[in-house]
Each structure stands twice: as structure tokens, then as C-alpha cells.
Amino acid sequence: MSGLGNITKKEIRELLTPATFVPIILVALIFATMGNSIQGIQEQSTAPPTIGVITEDNSTLGIAASTLLHTSAKTVYNSTSASDLKTGIEAVTEHNGVAVIVIPKNFTERIIKGQQGTLQIYWIMKGAGLLDTISSSAVESLIAYINTNISKELITQNSSVNASFVLSPTKRIETTYFKDREFVGISPNTISGMLSSQSLLIPIVMMMIIIMAGSIVITSMALEKENKTLETLLTLPVKRTSIVSGKIIAAAFIGLILAVIYMVGMQFYFSGFQMTGGVNLASYGLALTSGDFIWIGVSLFLALIAGLSLCMLLGTFAKNYKSAQTLTFPITMLAMIPMFITMFADYETLPIAVKIFTFAIPFSHPMMAPRALLFHDYTLVIGGIVYIAVFALVTISIVVWVFKTDRLLTGTTKFKWLKPLIRRRH
Amino acid sequence: MPAVEVKNLVKKYGSQDAVKGISFSINEGEIFGLIGPNGAGKTTTLRVLSTLLSINGGSVSILGHDLSKHAGEIRKLISYLPEDAGAYKNLSGRAYLQFIANFFDSKEVQGMVKKGIEITNLGTRIDDRVDTYSKGMMRRLLVGRALMTNPKLAILDEPTSGLDVINAQEIRKLVKTTAQSGTTVLLSSHNMLEVEYLCDRIALISDGKIVEEGKPKTLMEKYKARNIEEVFIRTVHE
Incomplete structure (x- = not known):
């Protein structure tokens, strides 16, 4: 075999991994599903x-x-x-x-x-x-x-x-x-x-925080392994819950700073498109009270913690920087899907399967909260807060459990489907 | 009471047996060497004793604490230096030592950092970022980190791995001094000269089992060997 052929064959074999294809296949499936839904709506509109x-x-x-x-x-x-x-x-x-x-x-x-x-x-x-x-x-x-x-x-x-x-x-x-x-x-x-323009900011903020802070957490875990600092850390007299919480809090803090910087830019961007002569929804009783903002804040904070604990869990599977990049993909998708859903559709009018799917994603709740609160739908908001709090607690418990087991260091997992994604060209 | 008591320790990775029922004990202030070929189960044993891995069978007692029940207590008393350990690259050597010391009693933090800096002997480079360090400097920093906390038991996996002769000799002296001050040392090494020089007793491990144990001099006499390397070859390969 020629040198060129030999190298090409080796490169193809390295690139032909599930880690390369699974994310792209998932994106294709999501777009196909969205396309079908839009086609259905177009048919409905005609x-x-x-x-x-x-x-x-x-x-x-x-x-x-x-x-x-x-x-x-x-x-x-x-x-x-x-x-x-x-x-x-x-x-x-x-x-x-x-x-x-x-x-x-x-x-x-x-x-x-x-x-x-x-x-x-x-x-x-x-x-x-x-x-x-x-x-x-x-x-x-x-x-x-x-x-x-x-x-x-x-x-x-x-x-x-x-x-x-x-x-x-x-x-x-x-x-x-x-x-x-x-x-x-x-x-x-x-x-x-008017509702869309008013509630557009929170989904974008949420998405950006999750993507940025989530990527920080996953990469941090991957770097601990790649730089061989994790073993030392785990033998120090510090509780596993402190290690997990410390990483989550730090990522949340940095994520918030990054989101603020990002939002300053976005604010200028949106001001260029602001409508004039819009209707004042407050005169129709559609205004958020200070109490409503507290609900949104709680929802946003808990969703961030839930998201970061999920990232932490994914991060425990990351073995190096490369595999961490692959593992940020599901988080990005989980942040983007509810953003698009809340932008284009109302939770109330979604088909039941999509409703359950949307509710199950913790990031959906702060995105849906402002609109729900405008119409005094506290059941959805409080239900969502309870759900994401439980989600965060369960996920953090799982992460702490993983930290207490050999899995963190040995990389052994019972989930066979996850193995090809983790073993990415080390 | 021995500082470390290991009885019939079994450790498996899935269906693969890494350690197959080994037993040994280490007295307080002793330097004990675990020697064996690659994949023999040395690092796995050290990782178990460092509270990093759980056990599948047998029992381990460290400084009177049962490993399976009181891992948290054991972590306060031990210090582990992995073979290929690293440090946080964005920190300076001093900041790294400070970060580690902060996990211990706040009254002793400054003393620990001072001791760590002395052990590393990095001079002004201690304030440089870790990612600018050579391999030898990095290892010295990590040895400093491992010994500055005044551990009751220091577990050192290949402490001189990848070091030049001078750096390696400095670290060997350090280990010896540490043991003389009362710290029990458990180490693994491929360097038989090092083992002979440092260890009060050694255990030869092969395929997850201890095949020989004793004082280096006694073992050399037993196998009529000129050095530990010959003992190693005869016990492990013959």
C-alpha cells in the first residue's frame, strides 16, 4: 500500500467513530422532526x-x-x-x-x-x-x-x-x-x-449560561483527568459533595459573568430592532410583579444548578479535553430545544408528547415562566420549580455517588451505549 | 500496631482480577517497597490504600482505621503521590502548595507551605506558573506537596519516575529523612538500586500475588543474589 493510501486508511479508521457520527445523526433527526412539524403547521395554515x-x-x-x-x-x-x-x-x-x-x-x-x-x-x-x-x-x-x-x-x-x-x-x-x-x-x-419580544431575553440568557457554564464544568472534569490532578484531589481530606458543589458553584459564577457580558452585546443588538408604537401589555393587566420576578429568579437559578449537575455527571465520563467537547453536545441541544419551542409555540397548545418532553427538560421552565406568570399560571411555574429542584438533587446525588465509586477513575460504566462516545481517540 | 495491615486484598476491574488476595503489613516509620513488573498490581494496591479504589475482598487497615468504613479519616492521615501526577497548570508552584495546604488544619497552613517550598527547592521558580516547569521541577513540586502535610503514611508511586540522577538522588534523600522523622512510607519502584537503598522491607508482586517478602539483605542472601535486581528476576521470571 502506498504511503498516501496507508495514511488515508488510518485517518478514516480514526474518524469513523460513533463520537463523530452520533451528534450529527442526532442533529439531523431533530431537524427532520422539526421539518415535519413545520410541514404539518404549513398544511394547517393552508x-x-x-x-x-x-x-x-x-x-x-x-x-x-x-x-x-x-x-x-x-x-x-x-x-x-x-x-x-x-x-x-x-x-x-x-x-x-x-x-x-x-x-x-x-x-x-x-x-x-x-x-x-x-x-x-x-x-x-x-x-x-x-x-x-x-x-x-x-x-x-x-x-x-x-x-x-x-x-x-x-x-x-x-x-x-x-x-x-x-x-x-x-x-x-x-x-x-x-x-x-x-x-x-x-x-x-x-x-x-409583544409577548414574544418581552420573553425572548430569558430563553437566550438561559441557553447561553447553560452552554457556557456547562462547557466549563465538563471541561474542568476532563482537564482534572487529562492533567492527572484528579487522583490527588480525591485523596485529600475534602468531602466529595464539596468537590462537586465547588465545581458547580464556580461554573455557575463564571457562567453568569459570561452571560452578563453576552447580554450587554445582545441588548445593543435588540435595541436596533425595537418596535415603536407597540401596545403596552401592562394596560391589559399583563405585567410581571416583583413577586413574579422572584419566581423567575428561583426557576432560573435552580435550572442552572440542575443543568450544571447534569454537566458534572457527563463530565465524570469525560477522559480528556476531546471527549469533553463531544459531551457538551447533548447539553447544547437540551438548551436549544426548549428555546425554540418556547419561541414558536405555547406550552398549552403543544401535543401531549411534546409537552411531556418539554417539561422534562429542566431548562424549559425558566423559559416558560414569564409567559405563564403573566397569565397567573402558578401551577406550571411552581410545578416546574419543584421538578427542577428534584432533578438537581437527584443528579447531584448521582454525581456524588459516582465520585465515591471507582468509575470516576477507572472509567467503567454499565451503560454500554455510552462507551463509544467516551472512548474518543485517546 | 502496624501502620498498614492488608489481609487477602482482592481488587477486580470488571471480570479481570488485578490483585488476587495479597497480604502484608508495614510497621510505623518503616519504608516498605512494593516491587513488580508492569501490570503486576502495584499501582492498583497503592490506589486502594490511598482510598481511591474500593476493594472486592479482604480487609485493609490504615493507622487503625478500616479502609472500607473510614476513608474520610484515613485521608486526613495519608498523602498519595501518583506515578504520573500533575498540578494545576494555571497556578504558580507556591499557589498550588497553598491550595493543597488549605485542605488541612488552618493553623498549620503556612508552616506546610514553607516546608513544601523547602522540599521542592525550586528557588524563585516557585512563583512561576506550573506549566513552565520541566519534568524534574514538576516532580519535585509534587513530592513537596506530598510530604509537606506531615502525613502519617506517605504512599509514593514511582517517586523518582522520569527524573535525572541528581534530582532522583535528592528525592531519595528526602524520602529517607521523612521516614526518619516518623512517617511511614509505602513506595513502588522499578529502580532496584533505589529500592535497595531506601526500603527497610520489600514485597515482590507478580500477577496480582505477593511472591516474596522480606528485608532486601535477607532476600539477597536467600536467593544468593548480588542485588535486588537478581532477586527480582529469580522470583518473578523464573
Whole structure:
């Protein structure tokens, strides 16, 4: 065999390890799953939205608008009296619909007089995630379509009408029902957008702290082994719990400093994209109290401790710096998955399997906490805090147990599937 | 009461037997050498006695404490120098000694650091970062670390491993002085001259079993050997 062939063969054999392929295969699987979910949502968005229509105006434009709604959407409730609104909302809610649209009596009359005709929209908002608002966007498109059709009709009938009026012959009066609350004059898209922009910071902070501090802990354990300092440390008169806790506390401290530095930069980045004229959610009672911030702080702190204890556990398997790099991958993924989930979807509207998966990841809880607290969902927040506290305690206990066994030094593990990942090209 | 008493010690790594029921005892203030070929079970035995590894059979008593029950107490009394030990590279030699001393009685910390610095004999280099040290300097730092804490039992795995003649001789003298001051020393070595010079008694270990034990002079007489190396070859390889 030639020198080139010999070296190539040796290199391929070294690179063809599970440690190289497992992370990439996992990433591919995650993206494939996300792709499938997005495809499902896209299919859902192309389907006609489910609505209820109350047509009080039986004149030309009112009937035209009503017909348009009936033909372009799946109408599950139909009435001619606004007094049936409550029944309509119940019927649409029952059918998992999006909104009840009321075309009032004077709709045609106002437009003919050159005044904007009013469409009353009663939104039934299910979740505050970006993906949850796809159905309401479909209804908004329908309203825009009605607007365009009326514009065309007006231009056809009278070419000398006021241009600004004819381009916008209708206006909306909106009311959104979300989590047993009524938001007058605001649409689901606006609520979702404001909530997302307000709660974007915590998922990013959480993700950055976990990735940075987690990597510190895993690398620290790997370096203790690689630099041959661990054996000395373990024979010193110091409790195993002190070694584990010391490493976690130090990593948390450094992780927090790094996160603050990172967030200063991010703050400037976000300020460049800040929306002006946004709705003040506090005027709708959607504001966090100082008590809520304490809950978020507790959740964030416990999630950090839980995350770092998990990293510590992974770190005990790391034999050197290289294997530590591989072991940071699962932590990075665990931090990124809930970040994306909380950005795009509302926990309430997730399928049950995804809900359980999201709840099981400790980092999800501080990311979900602000939104849950805005709507006084203390069960989710406190339940999450209890869960991550138990998770952290159990994980720290396991780490301390590992520190008391031979496994830390001998690298023996009962988990055969983990062995190829640990044995990375020493 | 012996400082170390090992009875039928068994240590397994999975299904592999590393130590197969060895027994020996070490008297207080004695320098005891564990000698054997690579993979004989020397380091495993030292790691067990240093509280790093659990045992699968037998019993170990160190300075009156049962190893399986009172590992925490034993750690206060011993000092272990692994064969390929390292130090924290981002610390200076002095900071490393200070870090180790801080685990012990706060009243003795400064005294320990002072003693450690004297043992290392690194001069002004003690304030340089450890990652700038040569192999010999690193070993001296680690020996200083191991002996500065005034341990009742010093467990030294190949204390002069990788050192040049002069550095090795300095460390041998140090070990001898330490034992004279009352510390019991258990060491392993491949260097038979070193063993002969240092050890009051030795045990020859092969394939996880002790094949011979006694004073170097007695063993040489028994095997009609000129030195321990010949005793080693006859007991282990013949």
C-alpha cells in the first residue's frame, strides 16, 4: 500500500467513530422532526380557518362580505343577530375555531356614505406562540380580501371616490379572548408579538449560561483527568459533595459573568430592532410583579444548578479535553430545544408528547415562566420549580455517588451505549 | 500496631482480577517497597490504600482505621503521590502548595507551605506558573506537596519516575529523612538500586500475588543474589 493510501486508511479508521457520527445523526433527526412539524403547521395554515359569522347587515356589501367569509372559511356558526355572540363564541371554541366575525347592521350604509364600515372580530386565541397565530393570520387575510373586494366594487360604481377611503373601506374593532381574559382592541398577532419580544431575553440568557457554564464544568472534569490532578484531589481530606458543589458553584459564577457580558452585546443588538408604537401589555393587566420576578429568579437559578449537575455527571465520563467537547453536545441541544419551542409555540397548545418532553427538560421552565406568570399560571411555574429542584438533587446525588465509586477513575460504566462516545481517540 | 495491615486484598476491574488476595503489613516509620513488573498490581494496591479504589475482598487497615468504613479519616492521615501526577497548570508552584495546604488544619497552613517550598527547592521558580516547569521541577513540586502535610503514611508511586540522577538522588534523600522523622512510607519502584537503598522491607508482586517478602539483605542472601535486581528476576521470571 502506498504511503498516501496507508495514511488515508488510518485517518478514516480514526474518524469513523460513533463520537463523530452520533451528534450529527442526532442533529439531523431533530431537524427532520422539526421539518415535519413545520410541514404539518404549513398544511394547517393552508386549510380554511374555522370561524363563526354573524351577519346583521342584509344589504349588498354586508351580504357580499358574509358570502366571501362563508366560501373562503369553514363556518361552524351562522347567525343574523349580535345578541347571539356568546353562543357563537362557544360554538367556535368547541370546534377549535379562530374567531367570530360580526357584520353590523350599518356596515353597507356607512360605506355608501363614505365612512369606513366596521367589522367586529372576536378572536379566540389558543396560544401565544408564533405558530399559534397562523390561523388568525389566515382570518386577517380574509378580512383584507373583503376589503379589496369592496374597494373594487366602489371603484367600479364610482370612479371619483376618495382614494384613501376607497383603499380602506373597512375597519376592524377587535376583541381577543385568551386564557379566560378579554383584550379589547387588540389582535392575537399583536399579543403574540409583544409577548414574544418581552420573553425572548430569558430563553437566550438561559441557553447561553447553560452552554457556557456547562462547557466549563465538563471541561474542568476532563482537564482534572487529562492533567492527572484528579487522583490527588480525591485523596485529600475534602468531602466529595464539596468537590462537586465547588465545581458547580464556580461554573455557575463564571457562567453568569459570561452571560452578563453576552447580554450587554445582545441588548445593543435588540435595541436596533425595537418596535415603536407597540401596545403596552401592562394596560391589559399583563405585567410581571416583583413577586413574579422572584419566581423567575428561583426557576432560573435552580435550572442552572440542575443543568450544571447534569454537566458534572457527563463530565465524570469525560477522559480528556476531546471527549469533553463531544459531551457538551447533548447539553447544547437540551438548551436549544426548549428555546425554540418556547419561541414558536405555547406550552398549552403543544401535543401531549411534546409537552411531556418539554417539561422534562429542566431548562424549559425558566423559559416558560414569564409567559405563564403573566397569565397567573402558578401551577406550571411552581410545578416546574419543584421538578427542577428534584432533578438537581437527584443528579447531584448521582454525581456524588459516582465520585465515591471507582468509575470516576477507572472509567467503567454499565451503560454500554455510552462507551463509544467516551472512548474518543485517546 | 502496624501502620498498614492488608489481609487477602482482592481488587477486580470488571471480570479481570488485578490483585488476587495479597497480604502484608508495614510497621510505623518503616519504608516498605512494593516491587513488580508492569501490570503486576502495584499501582492498583497503592490506589486502594490511598482510598481511591474500593476493594472486592479482604480487609485493609490504615493507622487503625478500616479502609472500607473510614476513608474520610484515613485521608486526613495519608498523602498519595501518583506515578504520573500533575498540578494545576494555571497556578504558580507556591499557589498550588497553598491550595493543597488549605485542605488541612488552618493553623498549620503556612508552616506546610514553607516546608513544601523547602522540599521542592525550586528557588524563585516557585512563583512561576506550573506549566513552565520541566519534568524534574514538576516532580519535585509534587513530592513537596506530598510530604509537606506531615502525613502519617506517605504512599509514593514511582517517586523518582522520569527524573535525572541528581534530582532522583535528592528525592531519595528526602524520602529517607521523612521516614526518619516518623512517617511511614509505602513506595513502588522499578529502580532496584533505589529500592535497595531506601526500603527497610520489600514485597515482590507478580500477577496480582505477593511472591516474596522480606528485608532486601535477607532476600539477597536467600536467593544468593548480588542485588535486588537478581532477586527480582529469580522470583518473578523464573
